[in-house]
Amino acid sequence: MRKESDRVIAVKGVSKRVVDASGELAILDDIGMHVDAGETVAIVGESGSGKSTLLGLLAGLDTASSGTIHLLGQELGALDEDARAALRARGVGFVFQAFQLMPHLTALENVMLPLELRGDVSRRQAREQAHALLERVGLGSRVSHYPRVLSGGEQQRVALARAFVTQPAVLFADEPTGSLDAATGEAVSALMFEMNRSHGATLVLVTHDLSLARRCDRVITMRAGRLAEAA
Template identity: 55%
Template structure:
C-alpha cells in the first residue's frame, strides 16, 4: 500500500541547511496498522505529510497504492487523496458552521459520490457506528472534544479510503476518551481493511498498533512488529 524509498526533506535557512528527514525507507502492506513515534522534532509529522502527498521530498520517493507521487502534479495528488486517503488531525478541523452530519457529508459532496440522500444515509450510518447517532444535528461547539474527534473519524472514513493518516489523534483528549478513539480505529481497521498510519507521542497507543516505527533526528532507529493482532 505504501512504499517509501530514501525520503529526505531539507530546508534552507540563510546559509544553513536543516535536514528534517534523512533517507527514510520502509514498506507498509495493505491492511496494516502502523504507528510512527519519536521525540518532538524527530520528523514524524513531516514524514506523514510526505507519505500523504501533502508535501514533496527533497530526495526519494513515495508510492501510494502503486502510484509514484513524484510523477503527479498537485492537482493529480489532490485527486488521488480524494479517492484513496483519509485524514484525522489532532485539532479535529471540523467546519464550525456545519452540523456533525454535514461535516461528514463534505467529502462525499466534494467527490460527487451518490445523491444527497445517499450521502446523508452513509454519513448517518457512520456517525451511528462511532456512537453519535443522537448527535448528528449538533454543531461542533455543542460537542465535547471526544465527540468532535469521533465526527472527524467518521468524516475520514466516509469515502472508504484505502489508507488513513492520523496525526496525534488522541493528543487533545483525556485518557478514557482517547482509549475509545483507539478502539474505534482498531475496529475500523479490522472491519474495513483500511491501512492506518498514525503519528503519536503516546507509547501506550503505539503499543496497540501492529508495528511501531521510531524516528530520531530524521532517521529510523527502530522498527518493531508487535505480537498482538497480527494480520493473517
Template identity: 55%
Template structure:
C-alpha cells in the same frame, strides 16, 4: 499499499540547511496498522505530511496504492488524495459552520460520483457507529472534544479509503476520551480493512499497532512487528500510560 523510497526533506533556516528526514525507506502492506513513533523533532509529523501529499520531499518519493504522488500536479494529487486517503488530525479540523453530519458528508460530496443518498446513508451509519446518532445536527461548538474527534473519525472513513493517516488523534483529549477514540479507530480499522498509519509519541498507543516504526533525528532507527498487539484498549492498559 504505502511505499516510501529514499525520502528526504530539508529546509533552509537562514544561511543554513536543516535536514529533517535523511533518507527513509519502508513499505506498509494492505490492512496493516503501523505506528510511527519518535520524540519531538524526530521528523514523524513531517513524514506524515509527505505521506499525505501535503508537502513535497527534497528527494525520494511516496507511492500510495501504486501511484507515485510526490511530484504530481496539484489537481492530480487532489484526485489521488480524495480517493485514497482519510486523515485524522490532532486538532479535529471540523468546519465550524457545518453540522456533524455535514462535516462527515463533505469528502463524499467533493470526491464521490455515487448518488448523494448513498453518501447520506453512509455518513449517518458511521456517526451512529461512533455513538453520535443523536448529534447529527449539532455544530462543532456544541460538541465536546471527544465528540468532535469522533466526527473526524467518521469523516476520515466515509469514502472507505484504502489508507487512513492519523496525527496524534488522542493528543488533545483526556484519558477517558482518548481511550474511547482509540477504541473506535481500532474497530473501524478492522471492520473497514483499512491500512492505518498513526503518528504518536505515546508508547501505550503503539502497543495496539501491528508494527512500530521509530524515528530519531530524521532516520528510521527501529522497525519491528509487534508480536502480540493489544486488540482492545482496556481501561487498565490505557490508563497505565
C-alpha cells in the same frame, strides 16, 4: 511472505530539506520503509524527530526534496497537486489531533463533505452514509450539532466518521488522541482500531502515546529525521 504488490506505501531514499535564515536544515534524511495492505503501523519519536513531516509526505500533503514515495501504486513525485488531491479523495482518510472539523457545518454535514467533494454519489446517498456512520460512532442524536457544542471526544468521533465515510484504503492519523484526556483517548482509539479492522483499511499513525503505538502491528521509531528502529 508478502509480495511487493501488497505494499500500499513504499518509500526509498526520501529526504526533506528546508532553507531558513541559518541555512539549509535537513528534517528527514534517507528514509526507506514500506507498509503492506491491511497493516497497522505506528511512527513514534520525540518532538522534532520528523514524524509528522514524514506522515505529510506519505499522504502527499507535502513533497520530498529527494527520493521516491509510492502511495496506492502511484509515485507521488510524478503527480501534480491536483492529481495528489484526487488520489487522496479516492483512497485516503485523515484523523488529526486538532480534529479539523469545519465550524460552520453540522456533524452530519462535516461527514458528508468528503463524499460531496468526490462527487460520485447523490446528496441523499451522502446524507444516508454519513448518518449511518455517525450512528455507528454513537452520535446519532448529535447529527445536527455544530462542532462548538461538541466535546473533544465527540468531535474526534465525528472526525473518525468523516475519515471512514469514503471507504479509504489508507487511514493516516496524526496524534489522534493528543487533545483528549486519558479515558476519552482510550475510547476513541478503541473505536478507531475497531472501525479500521471492519473497513479493512491500512492504518499509519503518528503518536507520542506508546500504549497506543503498541496496539499496532509494527512500531517505527524516528530520531533526528532518521529511522532509528523498526520493530
